[in-house]
Amino acid sequence: xxxxxxxxxxxxxxxxxxxxxxxxxxxxxxxxxxxxxxxxxxxxxxxxxxxxxxxxxxxxxxxxxxxxxxxxxxxxxxxxxxxxxxxxxxxxxxxxxxxxxxxxxxxxxxxxxxxxxxxxxxxxxxxxxxxxxxxxxxxxxxxxxxxxxxxxxxxxxxxxxxxxxxxxxxxxxxxxxxxxxxxxxxxxxxxxxxxxxxxxxxxxxxxxxxxxxxxxxxxxxxxxxxxxxxxxxxxxxxxxxxxxxxxxxxxxxxxxxxxxxxxxxxxxxxxxxxxxxxxxxxxxxxxxxxxxxxxxx
Amino acid sequence: xxxxxxxxxxxxxxxxxxxxxxxxxxxxxxxxxxxxxxxxxxxxxxxxxxxxxxxxxxxxxxxxxxxxxxxxxxxxxxxxxxxxxxxxxxxxxxxxxxxxxxxxxxxxxxxxxxxxxxxxxxxxxxxxxxxxxxxxxxxxxxxxxxxxxxxxxxxxxxxxxxxxxxxxxxxxxxxxxxxxxxxxxxxxxxxxxxxxxxxxxxxxxxxxxxxxxxxxxxxxxxxxxxxxxxxxxxxxxxxxxxxxxxxxxxxxxxxxxxxxxxxxxxxxxxxxxxxxxxxxxxxxxxxxxxxxxxxxx
Numbered sequence: 049x050x051x052x053x054x055x056x057x058x059x060x061x062x063x064x065x066x067x068x069x070x071x072x073x074x075x076x077x078x079x080x081x082x083x084x085x086x087x088x089x090x091x092x093x094x095x096x097x098x099x100x101x102x103x104x105x106x107x108x109x110x111x112x113x114x115x116x117x118x119x120x121x122x123x124x125x126x127x128x129x130x131x132x133x134x135x136x137x138x139x140x141x142x143x144x145x146x147x148x149x150x151x152x153x154x155x156x157x158x159x160x161x162x163x164x165x166x167x168x169x170x171x172x173x174x175x176x177x178x179x180x181x182x183x184x185x186x187x188x189x190x191x192x193x194x195x196x197x198x199x200x201x202x203x204x205x206x207x208x209x210x211x212x213x214x215x216x217x218x219x220x221x222x223x224x225x226x227x228x229x230x231x232x233x234x235x236x237x238x239x240x241x242x243x244x245x246x247x248x249x250x251x252x253x254x255x256x257x258x259x260x261x262x263x264x265x266x267x268x269x270x271x272x273x274x275x276x277x278x279x280x281x282x283x284x285x286x287x288x289x290x291x292x293x294x295x296x297x298x299x300x301x302x303x304x305x306x307x308x309x310x311x312x313x314x315x316x317x318x319x320x321x322x323x324x325x326x327x328x329x330x331x332x333x334x335x336x337x338x339x340x341x342x343x344x345x
Numbered sequence: 346x347x348x349x350x351x352x353x354x355x356x357x358x359x360x361x362x363x364x365x366x367x368x369x370x371x372x373x374x375x376x377x378x379x380x381x382x383x384x385x386x387x388x389x390x391x392x393x394x395x396x397x398x399x400x401x402x403x404x405x406x407x408x409x410x411x412x413x414x415x416x417x418x419x420x421x422x423x424x425x426x427x428x429x430x431x432x433x434x435x436x437x438x439x440x441x442x443x444x445x446x447x448x449x450x451x452x453x454x455x456x457x458x459x460x461x462x463x464x465x466x467x468x469x470x471x472x473x474x475x476x477x478x479x480x481x482x483x484x485x486x487x488x489x490x491x492x493x494x495x496x497x498x499x500x501x502x503x504x505x506x507x508x509x510x511x512x513x514x515x516x517x518x519x520x521x522x523x524x525x526x527x528x529x530x531x532x533x534x535x536x537x538x539x540x541x542x543x544x545x546x547x548x549x550x551x552x553x554x555x556x557x558x559x560x561x562x563x564x565x566x567x568x569x570x571x572x573x574x575x576x577x578x579x580x581x582x583x584x585x586x587x588x589x590x591x592x593x594x595x596x597x598x599x600x601x602x603x604x605x606x607x608x609x610x611x612x613x614x615x616x617x618x619x620x621x622x623x624x625x626x627x628x629x630x631x632x633x634x635x636x637x638x639x640x641x642x
Contacts, residue, residue, distance in 0.1 A: 078498035079506045086498075133462060138454030157435030161458065162506055165430060165465065166498045172469045173493035176486055185482035189473050192489050196470035201375035201383075201463045209376045209459055 054104075054335035061103045061113060061120075062096050068121050072174060078166075085155040085163035086170075089128050093146050097268075097336070098123045098239040104332035105243025105257065115182050119191060119242050122175035126199050127235060129167035132160050134208065171195070183246060190245055198238035207231025219297035225266070233265030240264075240333075249326075256325045260333070263319035268340050270312045273298040275345065277305065316341045351401075351632035358400045358410060358417075359393050365418050369471060375463075382452040382460035383467075386425050390443050394565075394633070395420045395536040401629035402540025402554065412479050416488060416539050419472035423496050424532060426464035429457050431505065468492070480543060487542055495535035504528025516594035522563070530562030537561075537630075546623075553622045557630070560616035565637050567609045570595040572642065574602065613638045 069090045073083050099120035103113035135142040135150040136157060142150050152160035175191050197203055207230025214223060240261040244254050277300045299308040319337050323330045366387045370380050396417035400410035432439040432447040433454060439447050449457035472488050494500055504527025511520060537558040541551050574597045596605040616634050620627045 076498050078503040079510065081510065082498050082503065082506045129462075133458055136458065138458065158433075158509060159506070161430055161433065161435065162502055165426075165461070166502045168462065168465055169493050169497040169502065173490055173497065176490045176493070185486045189482045189486050189489070192486070193470055193473045196466050196473070200466040200470065201373050201379050205459055205463045205466065206375040206379065209379045209456070212455060213376065213378065 054332055054339070057104070057107070057332055058096075058100055061100065064114065064117060065096055065099045065120055065124065066091065068117050069124060072121055072170070076170075081155070081159060082163060082166055085151060085159050086167055088154060089132050089151045089163065090124070090167075092128075092131075092148055096124065097340075098127055098236060100336060101236065101239040101261075101264075101333070102243045104336055105240050106247055107332050108326070108328040108330045109243070109247035109249065110329065111247045115179060116243065116246055118174050118178045119246065120239075122171040122195065123235065123239050123242070125167040125171040125174065126195070126204075129164040129171075130199075130204060130208070130235075132164040132167070136160060139212075168199070178246075187245060187248075191242055194238055194241060194245065198234040198241075203230055203234035203238075204232075207234070215296060219302075221302050224297050224299070224302060228266060228269040229262070232269055233262060236265040236268065237261035253326050253328070256322045259322035260319050260326075263315045263322065264337055264340060267312055267315035267319060267337070270299045270308055270315065271340060271343065273300055274305065274308055274312065275343075312341060351629055351636070354401070354404070354629055355393075355397055358397065361411065361414060362393060362396045362417055362421065363388065365414050366421060369418055369467070373467075378452070378456060379460060379463055382448060382456050383464055385451060386429050386448045386460065387421070387464075389425075389428075389445055393421065394637075395424055395533060397633060398533065398536040398558075398561075398630070399540045401633055402537050403544055404629055405623070405625040405627045406540070406544035406546065407626065408544045412476060413540065413543055415471050415475045416543065417536075419468040419492065420532065420536050420539070422464040422468040422471065423492070423501075426461040426468075427496075427501055427505070427532075429461040429464070433457060436509075465496070475543075484542060484545075488539055491535055491538060491542065495531040495538075500527055500531035500535075501529075504531070512593060516599075518599050521594050521596070521599060525563060525566040526559070529566055530559060533562040533565065534558035550623050550625070553619045556619035557616050557623075560612045560619065561634055561637060564609055564612035564616060564634070567596045567605055567612065568637060568640065570597055571602065571605055571609065572640075609638060 070087060073086050073090065076083055102116055102120045102123060106113045106116050131145060132151045134140050135145060136152055143153055144150060150160075151163060155163065172192060172195070175195060176188055178188055178191075199205065201209075207227050210223075211227045211231055214227060219227075237258060238261075240257050241254065244257045249257065276298065299311060303311055316337060320334060323333055323337070367384060370383050370387065373380055399413055399417045399420060403410045403413045428442060429448045431437050432442060433449055440450055441447060447457075448460060452460065469489055469492070472492060473485055475485055475488075496502065498506075504524050507520070508524045508528055511524060516524075534555060535558075537554050538551065541554045546554065573595065596608060600608055613634060617631060620630055620634070
């Protein structure tokens with residue numbers, strides 16, 4: 049298999065994904081306003097890190113990533129629904145996301161809630177319709193079950209609940225990890241796991257892919273916290289750590305900035321060790337890992 | 346097969362369903378508050394008409410209704426999520442449902458939104474885990490797809506959007522039917538269709554079951570509108586039809602009360618004709634149909 053640089057790979061599949069997302073919503077026979085609302089948030093941009101992980105995992109198995117397009121679209125729908133609901137006034141009450149007005153600011157709270165519901169619901173239909181000539185019903189059913197687990201109370205929703213409950217108190221490192229492993233880690237993990245399931249990975253490979261995704265998810269979150277803090281430092285012009293009024297627990301707060309940077313390196317190392325143990329051609333996944341550690345936004 | 350009266354049948358399966366719903370949520374490893382919120386609304390009562398339709402359809406095929414318990418639970422979870430989200434302040438803003446405070450009045454808007462999300466997500470996991478020794482992966486995948494269609498923008502969510510958009514204007518009979526066919530009809534229809542899919546119905550039987558569910562759904566809604574009006578008449582003590590300030594379109598408003606009663610009879614007749622054409626033992630389904638037409642609440 050030809051080795052491709054991540055950048056070219058990412059560009060190609062991001063475009064494929066975004067075209068597919070639009071196509072999937074446009075073909076629905078439904079009131080125009082709900083389709084507009086769904087497309088608005090699906091097209092709000094972002095790194096598409098979850099679909100990219102899925103495509104790169106399929107690539108690692110020597111499988112054509114295009115075969116997984118509907119699964120990638122389903123995962124991005126779930127991620128998008130979670131952003132729409134998280135931004136609502138009764139949740140995080142955010143007016144802007146990536147510089148654009150949030151869904152409910154444009155369409156109103158009711159349509160935003162329903163657009164989230166619609167994307168979540170549609171994701172299960174979409175992933176069930178992966179090409180029949182490539183994937184068995186057993187495989188697709190396994191994807192449905194794992195996606196529901198990753199997105200539900202034992203995954204993303206559970207993490208969101210714990211995050212809300214933890215907002216106004218200081219957390220232990222264990223509590224902080226519970227939140228991140230569930231709120232962001234489980235769906236990131238499913239993106240990798242789904243690729244493994246689709247490619248017919250054996251139990252040991254699935255185990256190592258899960259381990260990889262676990263550490264990558266934590267790395268992602270630690271880097272998020274570091275960027276928040278470094279960003280804040282530049283903006284507010286005071287030394288890191290002097291702001292004790294923000295009650296929201298973060299890795300730098302619990303570990304110091306240096307400690308958080310060490311923890312990030314540890315997670316990246318563990319992620320890559322898991323990758324190597326799969327015995328696959330994991331160049332793209334490895335590059336994604338480096339990207340997570342070094343990203344500046 | 347022994348012929349059982351609907352009342353006994355309904356009591357037995359309602360209990361089984363309610364025990365199963367509680368068991369399914371209790372076993373989740375998740376923050377207690379979200380499980381409490383899910384159980385609160387799942388246990389808020391109701392006629393459990395959708396699960397009952399599923400059980401009665403399996404019975405019509407001579408299949409043990411217990412085999413469909415997880416599918417019935419999944420459908421009731423979707424129905425319950427839709428009630429929780431519909432009751433939110435930004436939607437219908439209802440403080441009470443069946444005499445109990447609505448979910449968001451007890452748990453707050455954020456947890457109510459997340460409990461709805463959680464129930465919707467879980468429903469797909471639950472229906473995917475129907476007993477493997479009875480149902481093939483193909484059958485379960487078909488259920489996932491049809492459930493997503495019934496619940497999504499081409500079904501229930503689409504109907505809810507149209508309902509909200511139509512609230513402040515007078516609708517044509519066609520527009521009113523679009524709302525009801527989608528908002529309530531599609532999930533009622535899936536309850537029957539799911540039974541047929543699970544029992545291995547042939548295409549003609551599925552067609553007739555769909556027709557049955559379509560007419561039953563409309564009958565259900567027309568009776569709802571009639572009850573609303575008759576209830577209002579008794580409460581407000583003025584003749585039917587004198588209240589022109591309520592802009593919400595209803596069947597009696599569009600057809601007169603007598604016209605609505607005739608339409609109800611027509612739907613019941615059509616529903617039963619479809620049932621008869623299945624050639625199955627549809628006594629229970631027929632009794633459910635009579636119940637819909639004659640219910641007083």
